Amino acid sequence: MRMYGEDASTEEDIFQLLVEKEGKKKKTQRDEILKSLGVERFFDEGTITINQKTCQGLECELCIKTCPSKALYWKDGEIGILEDLCVYCGACVLCCIVDDCIRITRKRSNAATESFSKPSDVILVCRKINAKKRHQVVESLSSDAEAYLKRYG
Ligand code: SF4
Ligand code: SF4
The missing domain is CATH 3.30.70.20 (Alpha-Beta Plaits)
Incomplete structure (x- = not known):
C-alpha cells in the first residue's frame, strides 16, 4: 500500500530490499546446513x-x-x-x-x-x-x- 507522499519508486526499493534480505537469509541457512554436513x-x-x-x-x-x-x-x-x-x-x-x-x-x-x-x-x-x-x-x-x-x- 502506498502512503501519502510516497512515490512508486520508493515502494519498489523497499520491495527489492526485502527480496535481497530474504535471499541472504536463505543463503545463510543453506550454508549453515551444508557446513553441518561437512559439504x-x-x-x-x-x-x-x-x-x-x-x-x-x-x-x-x-x-x-x-x-x-x-x-x-x-x-x-x-x-x-x-x-x-x-x-x-x-x-x-x-x-x-x-x-x-x-x-x-x-x-x-x-x-x-x-x-x-x-x-x-x-x-x-x-x-x-x-x-x-x-x-x-x-x-x-x-x-x-x-x-x-x-x-x-
Ligand atoms: S539412482 Fe537413478 S534410478 Fe535410482 S532412484 Fe536415483 S534417479 Fe532413480
Ligand atoms: S549427489 Fe551431489 S549432485 Fe547429486 S543431488 Fe546430491 S549434491 Fe546434488
Whole structure:
C-alpha cells in the first residue's frame, strides 16, 4: 500500500530490499546446513534434473543414499530435489543405475560449463580434473619442459 507522499519508486526499493534480505537469509541457512554436513560448495551455479519416467524409484533410491548434502528425497512416488542444497558434485549420477536419468550442468569459476548424465561422464570429468592438477604441479615444479627433463628425465 502506498502512503501519502510516497512515490512508486520508493515502494519498489523497499520491495527489492526485502527480496535481497530474504535471499541472504536463505543463503545463510543453506550454508549453515551444508557446513553441518561437512559439504563444501565448489560450484555456485548449476542445474539438476531427474527423468522420472526412467527412474527406478523405490526399487533403487541409490541417489538418495549417496547424496552428501541430503538434497534428494522421496516425495509422492518420485525422487524430489531440494535444489538449494545441491552442490552439483555428481555423486548421484555416478551411482545411478539408469544412464541419462539424472542430468547435471554446472559452471566453474572460470565460467566453463560441463554437463553429464552417465557414470562414465563423471569418471571422464574427474580424469580431466586430475590431469589438469598434475599438469599444474609439473608447471609449478619446472617452468619449461627442458628444465623438467633435466630434473626428472
Ligand atoms: S549432485 Fe547429486 S549427489 Fe551431489 S549434491 Fe546434488 S543431488 Fe546430491
Ligand atoms: S539412482 Fe537413478 S534410478 Fe535410482 S532412484 Fe536415483 S534417479 Fe532413480
